[in-house]
Amino acid sequence: MRQILHxxxxxxxxxxxxxxxxxxxxxxxxxxxxxxxxxxxNSLSVVSLADMKSVAEVAVSGSPAGIALSPDRRFAYVTxxxxxxxxxxxxAERRVVKRFKVGEGPLGVAAHPTNGRVYVAxxxxxxxxxxxxxxxxxxxxxxxxxxxxxxxxxxxxRLFLSADxxxxxxxxxxxxxxxxxxxxxxxxxxxxxxxDAKGERAYTANVASDDVSIVDIATGVVxxxxxxxxxPYAVALARGRAFITxxxxxxxxxxxxxxxKVVATIDxxxxxxxxxxxxxxxxxxxxxxxxxxxxxxxxxxxxxVGQAAVGDGPRAFxxxxx
Amino acid sequence: MLRAAVLSLAALALAPxxxxxxxxxxxxxxxxxxxxxxxxxxxxxxxxxQDMSWHPAVAKLEGSGGNHANATRTLTLTSGGTxxxxxxxxxxxxxxxxxxxxxxxxxxxxxxxxxxxxxVKGDGGKSTVEWKxxxxxxxxxxxxxxxxxxxxxxxxxxxxxxxxxxxxxxxxEAGG
Numbered sequence: 001m002r003q004i005l006h007x008x009x010x011x012x013x014x015x016x017x018x019x020x021x022x023x024x025x026x027x028x029x030x031x032x033x034x035x036x037x038x039x040x041x042n043s044l045s046v047v048s049l050a051d052m053k054s055v056a057e058v059a060v061s062g063s064p065a066g067i068a069l070s071p072d073r074r075f076a077y078v079t080x081x082x083x084x085x086x087x088x089x090x091x092a093e094r095r096v097v098k099r100f101k102v103g104e105g106p107l108g109v110a111a112h113p114t115n116g117r118v119y120v121a122x123x124x125x126x127x128x129x130x131x132x133x134x135x136x137x138x139x140x141x142x143x144x145x146x147x148x149x150x151x152x153x154x155x156x157x158r159l160f161l162s163a164d165x166x167x168x169x170x171x172x173x174x175x176x177x178x179x180x181x182x183x184x185x186x187x188x189x190x191x192x193x194x195x196d197a198k199g200e201r202a203y204t205a206n207v208a209s210d211d212v213s214i215v216d217i218a219t220g221v222v223x224x225x226x227x228x229x230x231x232p233y234a235v236a237l238a239r240g241r242a243f244i245t246x247x248x249x250x251x252x253x254x255x256x257x258x259x260x261k262v263v264a265t266i267d268x269x270x271x272x273x274x275x276x277x278x279x280x281x282x283x284x285x286x287x288x289x290x291x292x293x294x295x296x297x298x299x300x301x302x303x304x305v306g307q308a309a310v311g312d313g314p315r316a317f318x319x320x321x322x
Numbered sequence: 323m324l325r326a327a328v329l330s331l332a333a334l335a336l337a338p339x340x341x342x343x344x345x346x347x348x349x350x351x352x353x354x355x356x357x358x359x360x361x362x363x364x365x366x367x368x369x370x371x372q373d374m375s376w377h378p379a380v381a382k383l384e385g386s387g388g389n390h391a392n393a394t395r396t397l398t399l400t401s402g403g404t405x406x407x408x409x410x411x412x413x414x415x416x417x418x419x420x421x422x423x424x425x426x427x428x429x430x431x432x433x434x435x436x437x438x439x440x441x442v443k444g445d446g447g448k449s450t451v452e453w454k455x456x457x458x459x460x461x462x463x464x465x466x467x468x469x470x471x472x473x474x475x476x477x478x479x480x481x482x483x484x485x486x487x488x489x490x491x492x493x494x495e496a497g498g
Contacts, residue, residue: 039347039348040347040348040349040350063346063347065346065347081346081347082346082347104464105343105346105464107346123343123346124343124463124464146343147343165343166342166343230410231437247437248410248420248422248437249410249411270439270454271456289348289350289456290350290454290456313347313348313350
C-alpha cells in the first residue's frame with residue numbers, strides 16, 4: 001500500500017503514468033458500503049460505513065452465502081446454494097438484476113479483475129464454474145479437489161486459487177487456459193483463501209486444524225503455519241498483518257506477516273465469519289453470524305470500534321466492501 | 323498375494339469417492355427461560371459441565387477433565403442414544419460455558435458441526451437462562467430427506483433446549 005501511494009505521488013508529479021495507476025484505481029478508492037449476505041434471512045444488507053448503519057436490505061432467496069464484486073464494484077455476485085444459483089445484484093440500484101443456475105452447491109465466488117469472468121466454487125460437484133455473468137452462462141467447468149469453498153484471484157489476474165476443503169489442499173488454476181496447474185496440501189479443511197496485494201502468498205483458514213497455512217504461490221510450497229483460534233473461517237490482510245475470524249472462539253486472531261507471531265486476539269460477536277479489510281488497511285469488517293451484526297475493527301488499536309445490525313445469519317463470505 | 327494386493331488397490335481406485343460435505347446453510351437456535359430464582363443458584367445447578375442431571379432427557383453422564391477447556395462428557399439419553407461432547411470454554415464469573423458435539427448419530431440428534439453455549443443472567447431474585455446452538459442439518463450432501471433437512475434439525479434442537487429449560491425452571495421454582 002505504501003508503495004502504491006508512493007508510486008501515485010511520483011505519478012502526479014510526473015503526470016505521465018496514467019496507465020500505471022489505472023490498474024489499481026478500483027482497488028485503492030475508498031469504500032463506502034458493506035454488502036452483507038444474510039443466509040438464514042435470505043437478504044443482502046447494505047451497510048453505510050460512514051455511520052455503520054444498515055441503509056437497505058435487498059431480498060435474495062436461496063440462502064445467500066458467498067459474495068464477490070465486479071471490478072468497478074457496481075455489481076455484486078452472490079451465491080445462493082439452496083436454489084443452486086448465482087444472483088447478480090445491482091448494488092447501486094439495490095436490486096436483483098439476474099439469477100441463473102450454477103452447479104449443485106455454489107458457495108465461494110470471486111471476480112476476475114479484467115476478463116469479465118466470475119468463478120464459482122461448487123461444494124457438491126467439486127468443480128469451479130467459470131461464469132459469464134452478463135450472458136448468465138457457465139462457460140467452462142474445472143475439476144478441483146473435494147468441496148471447494150473459498151476462491152481468490154491474483155491481482156494480475158493470471159491465476160486463481162480454490163480452497164478444496166475436504167481434500168485439505170488448495171488448487172492453483174491458470175485463468176487464461178482454465179487449467180489446474182497444481183494442488184498444494186495445506187492444513188485440515190481449508191475454507192477461506194486470501195491472496196496478498198503482490199500476488200505472492202496465499203493464506204488459508206483451516207477449520208479443522210485451527211491454523212492458517214501460508215503458501216508461496218509461485219513455488220506451491222507452504223512457507224508457514226500459524227496456530228489461531230477455534231474453527232477459523234477466513235483471512236483478511238492489512239498493514240503487514242493477517243486477521244482471522246475464529247467461529248467457535250468468537251474472536252479475531254491477528255498475526256504479523258513477517259514474524260508469523262500472533263500479536264492480538266480480539267473478542268468479537270458470536271460466530272465471526274466473513275472478514276475484509278478496507279483498501280487503505282485502516283479498518284477490518286467482520287460479519288458475526290450468530291449475533292446478526294457487522295463489526296468494525298480499528299487496525300491501529302486492534303479493537304472493535306463500531307457495529308451495525310444486519311439481517312439474520314450474516315456470512316459475507318468473500319469480497320463485500322464497495 | 324501380490325495379485326490380491328494389486329486387485330484391492332485397483333478396487334480402491336475404482337471406488338467412487340465418497341464426499342460427505344455438510345449442508346450449505348448453518349442453522350441457529352436460541353431458547354430462553356425466566357426462572358424465579360437468583361442467578362448463582364441457577365448457575366450452581368447447570369454450570370458444571372460434568373452434571374446434566376437437570377435435563378430430563380439425559381439418563382447418564384460419563385466425563386473427564388472437569389470444567390477445564392477440552393474436558394469431555396458422554397451423555398446417554400433416556401431414549402438410549404449417546405452424544406459425545408467437548409467443553410470449549412467455561413467462564414464461571416460470567417456464568418457461561420461453550421461446548422461442541424464431537425460425535426452423534428444423526429438418528430439420535432440430526433445435526434452436524436454442532437456448537438453451543440449456555441448462560442445465566444441475573445436480575446435481582448430472577449434469572450434468565452439462554453441456550454444457543456449453531457449446527458448444520460443431519461443429512462450430509464445435497465437434497466436432504468424431510469426427516470434430516472434444516473427444519474427437522476432445528477426442531478430437534480429446539481426440543482432438546484425447551485425440554486431442558488422447562489424442567490430446570492420447574493425444579494428450581496419448586497425449591498429443588
